Amino acid sequence: MNLLRDADIDPAPLAGKRVAILGYGNQGRAQALNLHDSGIDVVVGLRGGSGSANEAEAVGLTTALLEPAVASADVVMVLAPDEIHAALYREIEPHVRNGAALGFSHGLSVRFGFVEPRADLDVFMVAPKGPGTALRSLFTEGKGMIAVWAVAQDATGGARDLALAYGRAIGCGRAGLIASSFAEEAEADLFNEQAVVWGAVPELLIAGFETLVAGGVSPELAYLECVGELKLIADLIEARGIAGMREVISNTAELGALLGGRRIIDEGVRQRMAQVLEEVRAGKFAAELRQEESGGYPRLEKARLKNRETLLEETYRRLSDAEG
Ligand code: NAP
Ligand code: MG
Numbered sequence: 134m135n136l137l138r139d140a141d142i143d144p145a146p147l148a149g150k151r152v153a154i155l156g157y158g159n160q161g162r163a164q165a166l167n168l169h170d171s172g173i174d175v176v177v178g179l180r181g182g183s184g185s186a187n188e189a190e191a192v193g194l195t196t197a198l199l200e201p202a203v204a205s206a207d208v209v210m211v212l213a214p215d216e217i218h219a220a221l222y223r224e225i226e227p228h229v230r231n232g233a234a235l236g237f238s239h240g241l242s243v244r245f246g247f248v249e250p251r252a253d254l255d256v257f258m259v260a261p262k263g264p265g266t267a268l269r270s271l272f273t274e275g276k277g278m279i280a281v282w283a284v285a286q287d288a289t290g291g292a293r294d295l296a297l298a299y300g301r302a303i304g305c306g307r308a309g310l311i312a313s314s315f316a317e318e319a320e321a322d323l324f325n326e327q328a329v330v331w332g333a334v335p336e337l338l339i340a341g342f343e344t345l346v347a348g349g350v351s352p353e354l355a356y357l358e359c360v361g362e363l364k365l366i367a368d369l370i371e372a373r374g375i376a377g378m379r380e381v382i383s384n385t386a387e388l389g390a391l392l393g394g395r396r397i398i399d400e401g402v403r404q405r406m407a408q409v410l411e412e413v414r415a416g417k418f419a420a421e422l423r424q425e426e427s428g429g430y431p432r433l434e435k436a437r438l439k440n441r442e443t444l445l446e447e448t449y450r451r452l453s454d455a456e457g
Contacts, residue, residue, distance in 0.1 A: 137297060139306040146291060147298040153178045153206035155199060155221065156213035157185035160238050163265035164212060164303050165194055167272045171302040178202030178209075203228045208299065210236040211248075216426035218242035226251060232288065234295055239322065240315030243285050245419035256286035257296035260318055261305055268303065277307030285315045320413050327418070328409040337397075338363065342445050352448040360445070361452075 154165040155178045168175045177189045177196045186196045196202075203209050203225045213221055219242065229235065234255040242248045243256065250256045261268045261280045268278045282300050284292040300310045326332060341359035346352055369378040379387055412418065425432060440446065 135312040136309045137306065137312075138309055139301055142297045142301045142306050142310070143294060144298050144301055146294040147173060147208070147302055150174070150207040151176065151205055152208040152210060152299075153197075153202040154210050154212055155179075155202070155225070156211070157183070157189050157196075158212065158214075159265035160261070160268070161210075161212035161265070162189070163261075163269035163272075164210065164238075165189065166192065166269055167303040169194060170272070171304075173302050176202045176205060178206075199225055200228050204230065206230070206233065208234045208236055208295070210238075210299075211242075212238060215239055215241045215247070216422050219247040219423070222248045222250075229254065234289075234292065236296075236299060237315075240283065240285075240313075240317075240319035241323070241419065244315045244319040245416050247419070247423070250286055252286075253288050254286060255288050255292035255295060256284065257292050257299070258283045258285070258313075258315055258318065259296060259300040259303065259305065259310070260322075261303070268305075271308075272304040275307075277304040279308040279311065280305035281311050281313045281318050283312065283314045283318060320410070323413045323418055324406075324410050327413070328406045334363075339443075339445060346444065352444055353452060356445065356448045356452060360449070 151174045152168055153176050154161050154168070157165065157177050157179060161177065165175050165177050175194060177185075177194050178199045179186055179189075179196055179202075180199060189196050197205070199221075207230070209225065209229055211218055211221065218237075222242075229251070231253050232255075234257060235250050237243060237256075237258045238260045240258055240260070243250070243258075259280050259282045261278045263278050271278050280300050280303075282296045284296055287293065297306075297310060300306055338360045342352075342355045345355035345359065366378060369381065373381065379390065382390075
Protein backbone atom coordinates (compact mmCIF):
# COMPACT_ATOMS: atom_id res chain seq x y z
CA MET A 134 0.00 0.00 0.00
CA ASN A 135 1.17 3.45 -0.86
CA LEU A 136 0.85 5.31 2.44
CA LEU A 137 2.93 8.40 3.12
CA ARG A 138 3.49 10.22 6.39
CA ASP A 139 4.97 13.58 7.42
CA ALA A 140 8.55 12.30 7.27
CA ASP A 141 8.07 11.25 3.61
CA ILE A 142 6.58 14.58 2.53
CA ASP A 143 8.34 17.83 1.63
CA PRO A 144 6.34 20.83 2.89
CA ALA A 145 8.22 23.24 0.55
CA PRO A 146 5.80 23.17 -2.43
CA LEU A 147 3.19 24.98 -0.30
CA ALA A 148 5.58 27.37 1.47
CA GLY A 149 4.97 31.01 0.58
CA LYS A 150 1.87 30.10 -1.42
CA ARG A 151 -1.56 31.58 -0.85
CA VAL A 152 -4.48 29.17 -0.47
CA ALA A 153 -8.08 30.27 -1.09
CA ILE A 154 -10.55 28.03 0.73
CA LEU A 155 -13.93 28.35 -0.99
CA GLY A 156 -16.69 27.67 1.53
CA TYR A 157 -16.59 27.78 5.30
CA GLY A 158 -18.66 24.73 6.14
CA ASN A 159 -17.69 21.41 7.64
CA GLN A 160 -14.42 20.93 5.69
CA GLY A 161 -13.75 24.57 4.84
CA ARG A 162 -13.55 25.67 8.44
CA ALA A 163 -11.33 22.78 9.53
CA GLN A 164 -8.94 22.97 6.59
CA ALA A 165 -8.64 26.78 6.76
CA LEU A 166 -7.80 26.67 10.47
CA ASN A 167 -5.35 23.78 10.14
CA LEU A 168 -3.54 25.49 7.24
CA HIS A 169 -3.45 28.75 9.17
CA ASP A 170 -1.94 27.00 12.21
CA SER A 171 0.62 25.37 9.88
CA GLY A 172 1.78 28.85 8.86
CA ILE A 173 0.14 28.90 5.43
CA ASP A 174 -1.30 32.14 4.02
CA VAL A 175 -5.04 31.42 3.84
CA VAL A 176 -7.97 33.42 2.57
CA VAL A 177 -11.52 32.12 2.97
CA GLY A 178 -13.54 32.90 -0.17
CA LEU A 179 -17.27 33.42 0.38
CA ARG A 180 -20.26 34.50 -1.68
CA GLY A 181 -21.73 37.93 -1.05
CA GLY A 182 -23.87 38.15 2.09
CA SER A 183 -22.45 34.93 3.53
CA GLY A 184 -23.21 34.49 7.19
CA SER A 185 -19.89 32.71 7.63
CA ALA A 186 -17.65 35.77 7.16
CA ASN A 187 -18.01 37.05 10.73
CA GLU A 188 -17.47 33.59 12.13
CA ALA A 189 -14.24 33.07 10.16
CA GLU A 190 -12.90 36.51 11.01
CA ALA A 191 -13.69 36.01 14.69
CA VAL A 192 -11.17 33.14 14.80
CA GLY A 193 -8.49 35.18 13.05
CA LEU A 194 -8.96 34.11 9.42
CA THR A 195 -8.92 36.50 6.46
CA THR A 196 -12.03 36.45 4.28
CA ALA A 197 -12.85 37.87 0.86
CA LEU A 198 -15.49 37.56 -1.82
CA LEU A 199 -15.03 34.61 -4.17
CA GLU A 200 -13.57 36.57 -7.07
CA PRO A 201 -10.77 38.45 -5.25
CA ALA A 202 -10.00 35.39 -3.12
CA VAL A 203 -9.53 33.23 -6.18
CA ALA A 204 -7.60 35.90 -8.10
CA SER A 205 -5.11 36.24 -5.25
CA ALA A 206 -4.48 32.53 -4.76
CA ASP A 207 -1.90 29.99 -5.93
CA VAL A 208 -4.11 27.15 -4.70
CA VAL A 209 -7.93 27.25 -4.90
CA MET A 210 -9.56 24.64 -2.68
CA VAL A 211 -13.19 23.98 -3.59
CA LEU A 212 -14.97 23.16 -0.32
CA ALA A 213 -18.58 23.99 -1.08
CA PRO A 214 -21.22 21.23 -1.49
CA ASP A 215 -20.43 18.89 -4.40
CA GLU A 216 -23.68 19.49 -6.25
CA ILE A 217 -22.94 23.20 -6.71
CA HIS A 218 -19.34 22.75 -7.95
CA ALA A 219 -20.43 23.13 -11.59
CA ALA A 220 -21.99 26.56 -11.05
CA LEU A 221 -19.26 27.65 -8.64
CA TYR A 222 -16.48 26.66 -11.03
CA ARG A 223 -18.15 28.49 -13.92
CA GLU A 224 -18.22 31.60 -11.76
CA ILE A 225 -14.60 31.46 -10.59
CA GLU A 226 -12.81 30.04 -13.64
CA PRO A 227 -12.11 33.41 -15.31
CA HIS A 228 -10.37 34.58 -12.12
CA VAL A 229 -8.17 31.56 -11.40
CA ARG A 230 -4.53 32.47 -12.09
CA ASN A 231 -2.74 30.85 -14.96
CA GLY A 232 -0.87 27.75 -13.73
CA ALA A 233 -2.58 27.77 -10.33
CA ALA A 234 -3.80 24.63 -8.61
CA LEU A 235 -7.40 23.58 -8.07
CA GLY A 236 -8.02 21.29 -5.11
CA PHE A 237 -10.95 19.16 -3.97
CA SER A 238 -11.78 16.99 -0.98
CA HIS A 239 -13.97 14.60 -2.92
CA GLY A 240 -13.47 13.23 -6.42
CA LEU A 241 -17.14 13.40 -7.37
CA SER A 242 -17.43 16.68 -9.29
CA VAL A 243 -14.37 16.03 -11.46
CA ARG A 244 -15.01 12.30 -11.91
CA PHE A 245 -18.57 12.90 -13.09
CA GLY A 246 -17.86 15.97 -15.21
CA PHE A 247 -19.53 18.69 -13.10
CA VAL A 248 -16.18 20.47 -13.33
CA GLU A 249 -13.91 20.35 -16.38
CA PRO A 250 -10.81 22.20 -15.22
CA ARG A 251 -8.90 24.50 -17.54
CA ALA A 252 -5.87 22.80 -19.12
CA ASP A 253 -3.27 25.08 -17.49
CA LEU A 254 -4.32 24.12 -13.94
CA ASP A 255 -2.96 21.47 -11.62
CA VAL A 256 -5.90 19.51 -10.22
CA PHE A 257 -5.51 17.52 -7.02
CA MET A 258 -7.57 15.94 -4.28
CA VAL A 259 -6.92 15.56 -0.58
CA ALA A 260 -9.97 13.88 0.91
CA PRO A 261 -9.85 13.48 4.69
CA LYS A 262 -11.75 10.31 5.62
CA GLY A 263 -14.02 11.84 8.21
CA PRO A 264 -15.91 14.99 9.16
CA GLY A 265 -14.34 18.42 9.39
CA THR A 266 -15.03 18.67 13.10
CA ALA A 267 -12.82 15.64 13.74
CA LEU A 268 -10.18 16.85 11.25
CA ARG A 269 -9.88 20.00 13.32
CA SER A 270 -10.03 18.44 16.80
CA LEU A 271 -7.45 15.77 15.94
CA PHE A 272 -5.15 18.49 14.59
CA THR A 273 -5.36 20.55 17.77
CA GLU A 274 -4.55 17.39 19.78
CA GLY A 275 -1.36 16.97 17.71
CA LYS A 276 -2.85 14.06 15.78
CA GLY A 277 -4.21 13.75 12.26
CA MET A 278 -6.91 12.14 10.15
CA ILE A 279 -6.10 9.67 7.40
CA ALA A 280 -6.76 11.04 3.90
CA VAL A 281 -6.85 9.88 0.31
CA TRP A 282 -4.99 11.95 -2.28
CA ALA A 283 -4.88 12.00 -6.06
CA VAL A 284 -3.90 14.07 -9.06
CA ALA A 285 -6.34 14.47 -11.96
CA GLN A 286 -4.29 16.92 -13.98
CA ASP A 287 -0.61 17.78 -13.73
CA ALA A 288 -0.11 20.90 -15.82
CA THR A 289 3.00 22.21 -14.07
CA GLY A 290 4.73 18.95 -13.18
CA GLY A 291 4.35 19.84 -9.51
CA ALA A 292 0.81 18.63 -8.78
CA ARG A 293 1.83 15.51 -6.87
CA ASP A 294 4.22 17.28 -4.53
CA LEU A 295 1.75 20.11 -3.98
CA ALA A 296 -1.07 17.69 -3.12
CA LEU A 297 1.12 15.93 -0.57
CA ALA A 298 2.32 19.21 0.95
CA TYR A 299 -1.32 20.29 1.25
CA GLY A 300 -2.27 17.02 2.96
CA ARG A 301 0.65 17.49 5.35
CA ALA A 302 -0.35 21.08 6.17
CA ILE A 303 -3.90 20.08 7.17
CA GLY A 304 -2.42 17.43 9.46
CA CYS A 305 -3.28 14.30 7.48
CA GLY A 306 0.37 13.30 7.07
CA ARG A 307 0.45 12.60 10.81
CA ALA A 308 -1.94 9.70 10.23
CA GLY A 309 -1.25 8.83 6.59
CA LEU A 310 -1.94 9.87 3.01
CA ILE A 311 -3.11 7.07 0.73
CA ALA A 312 -2.68 7.35 -3.04
CA SER A 313 -5.80 6.92 -5.13
CA SER A 314 -7.53 8.50 -8.12
CA PHE A 315 -10.52 10.82 -8.40
CA ALA A 316 -12.54 7.98 -9.91
CA GLU A 317 -11.64 5.36 -7.30
CA GLU A 318 -12.26 7.71 -4.37
CA ALA A 319 -15.55 9.05 -5.73
CA GLU A 320 -16.92 5.64 -6.68
CA ALA A 321 -15.95 3.95 -3.41
CA ASP A 322 -17.31 6.85 -1.37
CA LEU A 323 -20.68 6.91 -3.16
CA PHE A 324 -20.90 3.13 -2.97
CA ASN A 325 -20.36 3.13 0.78
CA GLU A 326 -22.85 5.95 1.32
CA GLN A 327 -25.54 4.04 -0.49
CA ALA A 328 -24.84 0.38 0.14
CA VAL A 329 -22.96 0.10 3.43
CA VAL A 330 -22.44 2.44 6.37
CA TRP A 331 -24.76 5.37 5.67
CA GLY A 332 -27.42 3.73 3.54
CA ALA A 333 -27.71 0.11 4.60
CA VAL A 334 -26.68 0.14 8.27
CA PRO A 335 -29.40 2.58 9.46
CA GLU A 336 -32.02 0.68 7.44
CA LEU A 337 -30.83 -2.58 9.03
CA LEU A 338 -31.24 -1.06 12.50
CA ILE A 339 -34.72 0.24 11.62
CA ALA A 340 -35.78 -3.13 10.21
CA GLY A 341 -34.53 -4.91 13.33
CA PHE A 342 -36.31 -2.46 15.64
CA GLU A 343 -39.59 -2.79 13.72
CA THR A 344 -39.37 -6.59 13.65
CA LEU A 345 -38.93 -6.78 17.42
CA VAL A 346 -41.75 -4.30 18.09
CA ALA A 347 -44.04 -6.19 15.70
CA GLY A 348 -43.10 -9.32 17.67
CA GLY A 349 -44.37 -7.75 20.91
CA VAL A 350 -41.12 -6.39 22.38
CA SER A 351 -41.31 -2.96 24.00
CA PRO A 352 -39.96 -0.09 21.87
CA GLU A 353 -37.46 0.83 24.60
CA LEU A 354 -35.90 -2.62 24.71
CA ALA A 355 -36.01 -2.96 20.92
CA TYR A 356 -34.19 0.36 20.62
CA LEU A 357 -31.52 -0.53 23.18
CA GLU A 358 -30.85 -3.85 21.45
CA CYS A 359 -30.95 -2.89 17.79
CA VAL A 360 -29.77 0.71 17.78
CA GLY A 361 -28.11 1.36 21.13
CA GLU A 362 -25.46 -1.34 20.72
CA LEU A 363 -24.08 0.06 17.48
CA LYS A 364 -21.54 2.21 19.29
CA LEU A 365 -20.25 -0.81 21.22
CA ILE A 366 -19.48 -2.78 18.07
CA ALA A 367 -18.07 0.28 16.29
CA ASP A 368 -15.64 0.93 19.14
CA LEU A 369 -14.60 -2.73 19.25
CA ILE A 370 -14.04 -2.90 15.48
CA GLU A 371 -12.01 0.29 15.57
CA ALA A 372 -9.87 -1.01 18.42
CA ARG A 373 -9.44 -4.66 17.33
CA GLY A 374 -10.71 -5.26 13.79
CA ILE A 375 -13.73 -7.47 12.97
CA ALA A 376 -12.05 -10.76 13.95
CA GLY A 377 -10.78 -9.19 17.18
CA MET A 378 -14.27 -7.91 17.97
CA ARG A 379 -15.63 -11.44 17.59
CA GLU A 380 -13.01 -12.76 20.00
CA VAL A 381 -14.16 -10.59 22.91
CA ILE A 382 -17.92 -11.11 22.77
CA SER A 383 -19.62 -13.97 24.63
CA ASN A 384 -19.82 -17.42 23.04
CA THR A 385 -23.58 -16.88 22.85
CA ALA A 386 -23.20 -13.69 20.83
CA GLU A 387 -20.43 -15.18 18.71
CA LEU A 388 -22.43 -18.28 17.77
CA GLY A 389 -25.55 -16.21 17.12
CA ALA A 390 -23.60 -13.89 14.87
CA LEU A 391 -22.02 -16.81 13.02
CA LEU A 392 -25.36 -18.50 12.32
CA GLY A 393 -27.45 -15.37 11.80
CA GLY A 394 -25.24 -12.83 10.00
CA ARG A 395 -25.04 -14.64 6.67
CA ARG A 396 -28.77 -15.43 6.69
CA ILE A 397 -29.48 -11.71 6.59
CA ILE A 398 -26.56 -10.52 4.44
CA ASP A 399 -26.99 -13.20 1.80
CA GLU A 400 -26.07 -13.54 -1.87
CA GLY A 401 -29.01 -11.32 -2.86
CA VAL A 402 -27.54 -8.46 -0.82
CA ARG A 403 -24.16 -8.91 -2.53
CA GLN A 404 -25.80 -8.90 -5.94
CA ARG A 405 -27.65 -5.67 -5.19
CA MET A 406 -24.42 -4.16 -3.87
CA ALA A 407 -22.71 -5.01 -7.17
CA GLN A 408 -25.61 -3.35 -8.98
CA VAL A 409 -25.22 -0.18 -6.87
CA LEU A 410 -21.51 -0.06 -7.75
CA GLU A 411 -22.28 -0.48 -11.44
CA GLU A 412 -24.87 2.31 -11.35
CA VAL A 413 -22.54 4.63 -9.43
CA ARG A 414 -19.86 4.06 -12.08
CA ALA A 415 -22.34 4.76 -14.87
CA GLY A 416 -23.03 8.18 -13.34
CA LYS A 417 -26.62 7.43 -12.35
CA PHE A 418 -26.28 8.78 -8.83
CA ALA A 419 -24.34 11.87 -9.95
CA ALA A 420 -27.24 12.71 -12.29
CA GLU A 421 -29.72 12.23 -9.43
CA LEU A 422 -27.69 14.54 -7.23
CA ARG A 423 -27.67 17.35 -9.80
CA GLN A 424 -31.38 16.90 -10.45
CA GLU A 425 -32.09 17.04 -6.71
CA GLU A 426 -30.15 20.30 -6.38
CA SER A 427 -31.74 21.95 -9.41
CA GLY A 428 -35.22 21.10 -8.10
CA GLY A 429 -34.51 22.62 -4.67
CA TYR A 430 -33.86 19.27 -2.88
CA PRO A 431 -37.49 17.99 -2.96
CA ARG A 432 -36.75 14.37 -1.99
CA LEU A 433 -34.35 15.34 0.78
CA GLU A 434 -36.76 17.90 2.24
CA LYS A 435 -39.60 15.40 2.24
CA ALA A 436 -37.53 12.63 3.80
CA ARG A 437 -36.15 14.96 6.49
CA LEU A 438 -39.68 15.80 7.63
CA LYS A 439 -40.86 12.18 7.60
CA ASN A 440 -37.76 10.77 9.33
CA ARG A 441 -38.66 12.41 12.63
CA GLU A 442 -42.16 11.02 12.85
CA THR A 443 -41.44 7.34 13.49
CA LEU A 444 -41.84 5.26 16.65
CA LEU A 445 -38.09 4.65 16.61
CA GLU A 446 -37.37 8.40 16.77
CA GLU A 447 -39.96 8.89 19.48
CA THR A 448 -38.30 6.12 21.47
CA TYR A 449 -34.89 7.66 20.90
CA ARG A 450 -36.14 11.01 22.22
CA ARG A 451 -37.73 9.38 25.27
CA LEU A 452 -34.58 7.45 26.11
CA SER A 453 -32.26 10.42 25.60
CA ASP A 454 -34.48 12.60 27.81
CA ALA A 455 -34.31 9.89 30.44
CA GLU A 456 -30.51 9.86 30.15
CA GLY A 457 -30.03 13.61 30.31
P1 NAP B 1 -20.74 22.31 3.46
O1 NAP B 1 -20.46 22.29 4.92
O2 NAP B 1 -22.13 22.03 3.03
O3 NAP B 1 -20.31 23.74 2.84
C1 NAP B 1 -20.94 24.88 3.22
C2 NAP B 1 -20.16 26.08 2.70
O4 NAP B 1 -20.30 26.15 1.28
C3 NAP B 1 -20.71 27.36 3.29
O5 NAP B 1 -19.67 28.24 3.65
C4 NAP B 1 -21.52 27.90 2.14
O6 NAP B 1 -21.58 29.29 2.07
C5 NAP B 1 -20.73 27.44 0.94
N1 NAP B 1 -21.60 27.46 -0.23
C6 NAP B 1 -22.77 26.80 -0.41
N2 NAP B 1 -23.31 27.11 -1.60
C7 NAP B 1 -22.46 28.00 -2.18
C8 NAP B 1 -22.48 28.72 -3.40
N3 NAP B 1 -23.47 28.55 -4.27
N4 NAP B 1 -21.44 29.55 -3.67
C9 NAP B 1 -20.45 29.71 -2.79
N5 NAP B 1 -20.36 29.07 -1.61
C10 NAP B 1 -21.38 28.24 -1.31
O7 NAP B 1 -19.75 21.36 2.66
P2 NAP B 1 -18.83 20.18 3.26
O8 NAP B 1 -19.70 19.13 3.84
O9 NAP B 1 -17.74 20.76 4.06
O10 NAP B 1 -18.26 19.61 1.89
C11 NAP B 1 -17.28 20.33 1.15
C12 NAP B 1 -16.49 19.34 0.31
O11 NAP B 1 -15.76 18.47 1.17
C13 NAP B 1 -17.35 18.43 -0.56
O12 NAP B 1 -16.67 18.19 -1.75
C14 NAP B 1 -17.48 17.18 0.27
O13 NAP B 1 -17.73 16.01 -0.48
C15 NAP B 1 -16.09 17.12 0.88
N6 NAP B 1 -16.01 16.36 2.13
C16 NAP B 1 -16.83 16.70 3.16
C17 NAP B 1 -16.70 16.04 4.37
C18 NAP B 1 -17.48 16.54 5.55
O14 NAP B 1 -16.92 16.53 6.63
N7 NAP B 1 -18.72 17.00 5.43
C19 NAP B 1 -15.79 14.98 4.52
C20 NAP B 1 -14.95 14.65 3.45
C21 NAP B 1 -15.08 15.36 2.25
P3 NAP B 1 -22.38 30.21 3.12
O15 NAP B 1 -21.45 30.33 4.27
O16 NAP B 1 -22.55 31.46 2.34
O17 NAP B 1 -23.65 29.50 3.42
MG1 MG C 1 -18.89 10.74 1.37
